[in-house]
Each structure stands twice: as structure tokens, then as C-alpha cells.
Amino acid sequence: MAREDTYAADPEDALEMTRIMEQDQLVTKGMGGTFPEGDIPDDIQHILDVGCGSGGWVLDVAYRYPECEVVGLDVSEPLLAYARARANVQQRQNVCFVHGNVLSDLNFAEGEFDLVNIRFATAFLFRDAWVPVLKKLYHILRPGGIIRVTEIDTMGLTNSLAVETLLSYVYQTLGKMGYGFSPNFHSMGMTPVLKGLFTAAGFEQVKLFPWAIDFSCGTELHQKQYENYIATFDTLQPLALKAGLTTEEEFQDLLNQMHVDMVQENFQGVWHILTARGIKPQSSPSS
Known part of the structure; x- marks a missing residue:
């Protein structure tokens, strides 16, 4: 059966599913929480997470803000089944996981959500799909609603030649496939263009929030990034x-050299991540 998604890797492959789950925990913890830039406004009640994967961010937000209803949207039924099982175990009543593809028609009403979140969509959106998708999300946000996108240029910078060479193959491969905005495929090239993409889709008051995750040897998140690399390269x-x-x-x-390098005491690595937040104008033009 032909896949309906445009993920670079098959999101229903067992190894990729595991990687998505582990990366979700790594990024949320490394950034300092679900909304490290500050608490959401009191009038945010209905939240959508696009490409929710195994549901980690959705469940964390639902726990932190029990008065909110949080919806997770993903194209992978196995990941959604896992997310629903986690919600049942946690007895989280204010979450809902929905199967859907953001590239297709969304079964949400105009202005239904107060906040829409997306993280690492460069893994499943071709570069020419970004503005059309953001316009769809603009449509389902209420006036004054928030769009929140977290993206990367690289999967980290390290002092290992082996890791950097392998990562360069990732960027070149994905760039040639149509992902990201780097002009030379030396990175994913996402952070320089986020503000412009938001503006092209009609959002205003765009703010940028940078984060840095230290995954050097001896740090709390070193092992998780090590495992993330192994699964990604495989x-x-x-x-x-x-x-x-x-x-x-x-x-x-x-x-083989990466395995050696990353367990050395002098291994250093940092992952730079950027969150962009924009607002749908109170008086918005028809789209």
C-alpha cells in the first residue's frame, strides 16, 4: 500500500517509531518544557499538535494545563495507538488523538483552535508545502490565536569528524529530496526562513525563541542523543x-568511529533549536 505521508523516513517503521518517541522526550526536556518561552495566556483552551507522533508533547501539555483540551494529529495509526494507550494509562481525560494528514483536508472548523503547535515538520513537509500548510492552520485558528513552530538547521554540532560527516549526508540527502531551505544542502536551512514563512501565511507579531541542548559526554541528555543518531543514520x-x-x-x-568518539570524555555537542511564535490578526483577511 502506498504511503499517504511525505515523511523522509517511514513513521510506521519500528526503529523510526522508537526514535520519534525518544527524540520527543529529549527535545522537551532539553528545551526546558512544553512552553519554555513562558506560560500560555489564560484564554488558550483548545490546542492542536500537528504531527504529534507518540503523543509526548500532547500529554505533557494536558498534564500541565488540565483546563485545556489538547488534540494530537498524526498520519501514523500505530503511533496514535501508542499515544492513546499512554493517555489511558495516565488517565488523561483532556486529550484526543486524531488520524489525519495536514497535507489533505483537515476536519476542523474555521477558528476551532486557540493555539497550534508543530515541531520538526521539516521531516515531513517538502519546502513548497510550508506556506500552504501554514495557511491551513491559519484557517483553523481563531483570530488572536497562536501558531507555534519549533525547527532546526542541524541535528547538532559536535567535535567529532565522523558525526559531522554522517550528519552532512543527512542534510544533503534530505535537501535533494526536497526538504528544508538550505541553498547548498549543508544544513536544513529552516531557522532563517521561519519568520518569512509565517508572514507569507498571514501571521503577525512573530517572535523567535532560541534554545541550546548540551549533549556532551557526561551530560544528562548525551545517551539519548547518541541513540537518536544511531537510529537516524541507520x-x-x-x-x-x-x-x-x-x-x-x-x-x-x-x-564505527562515531561509536568511539561519542563515548570519549572530551566529546562535545550542542543542538541549536528555534521556536517561532506568531499571531493570527484579530481582523484577518479571508484566505
């Missing part, structure tokens, strides 16, 4: 080989 290796960027032997040699 998943994207066939795509990098198909693109002619490397050979299987060279790729394996780099992986």
Missing part, C-alpha cells in the same frame, strides 16, 4: 547510498 543510510553520497563501507567505518 534509517537514512539506504537513501544516502542511493543518492551516491557515500559507499556502504565508508558509511560503516564512519558509524
Whole structure:
């Protein structure tokens, strides 16, 4: 059966599902919570998380703000089943997980949500889909509602040549496939364009909030990023080989060196992440 999504990796592959779950925890913890830029306004009651994956962010928000109704939208039924099971275990009554594809028609009413969140959509949105998708989300936000997008240029910067070389293959592979906005595919190129994408979709009062996650050897999040890298490189290796960027032997040699480098006491790594927040104008033009 043909996939209905445009994820770079198959979100229903067992390894990729595990990676998504682990990365979700890594990023929320590393950024300092679900809304590290500050508490949401009191008039935020109905929240949508697009590409919710295993539901970690949704469940964390529902716990932190029990007066809010939080909806998770994702194209992967296995991930949604896992998210619903977690909600049942936690007895979280103010969450709902919905199957849907943001590239297709959304079964939400105009102005239904007070806040819409997306994280790392560069993994499932081609560059020419960004503005159309943001316009869809503009439509389902109420006037004065908040759009919140968290994105990356890289998967971290390190002092390991092996890691940096493997990451370069990731950016080149994804860039050639149509993801991100880097002009030379040396990164994903997302953070410089977020403000412009928001403006093109009609949002105003755009603010940028930068975060830095330290995953150097000895830090709390080192192991999770190590595992994130292993799963990422394993998943994207066939795509990098198909693109002619490397050979299987060279790729394996780099992986072996990465394992050595990342357990050294002098291994250093930091992951720069950017959250952009915009507002739907109170008097908005018809879209």
C-alpha cells in the first residue's frame, strides 16, 4: 500500500517509531518544557499538535494545563495507538488523538483552535508545502490565536569528524529530496526562513525563541542523543547510498568511529533549536 505521508523516513517503521518517541522526550526536556518561552495566556483552551507522533508533547501539555483540551494529529495509526494507550494509562481525560494528514483536508472548523503547535515538520513537509500548510492552520485558528513552530538547521554540532560527516549526508540527502531551505544542502536551512514563512501565511507579531541542548559526554541528555543518531543514520543510510553520497563501507567505518568518539570524555555537542511564535490578526483577511 502506498504511503499517504511525505515523511523522509517511514513513521510506521519500528526503529523510526522508537526514535520519534525518544527524540520527543529529549527535545522537551532539553528545551526546558512544553512552553519554555513562558506560560500560555489564560484564554488558550483548545490546542492542536500537528504531527504529534507518540503523543509526548500532547500529554505533557494536558498534564500541565488540565483546563485545556489538547488534540494530537498524526498520519501514523500505530503511533496514535501508542499515544492513546499512554493517555489511558495516565488517565488523561483532556486529550484526543486524531488520524489525519495536514497535507489533505483537515476536519476542523474555521477558528476551532486557540493555539497550534508543530515541531520538526521539516521531516515531513517538502519546502513548497510550508506556506500552504501554514495557511491551513491559519484557517483553523481563531483570530488572536497562536501558531507555534519549533525547527532546526542541524541535528547538532559536535567535535567529532565522523558525526559531522554522517550528519552532512543527512542534510544533503534530505535537501535533494526536497526538504528544508538550505541553498547548498549543508544544513536544513529552516531557522532563517521561519519568520518569512509565517508572514507569507498571514501571521503577525512573530517572535523567535532560541534554545541550546548540551549533549556532551557526561551530560544528562548525551545517551539519548547518541541513540537518536544511531537510529537516524541507520534509517537514512539506504537513501544516502542511493543518492551516491557515500559507499556502504565508508558509511560503516564512519558509524564505527562515531561509536568511539561519542563515548570519549572530551566529546562535545550542542543542538541549536528555534521556536517561532506568531499571531493570527484579530481582523484577518479571508484566505
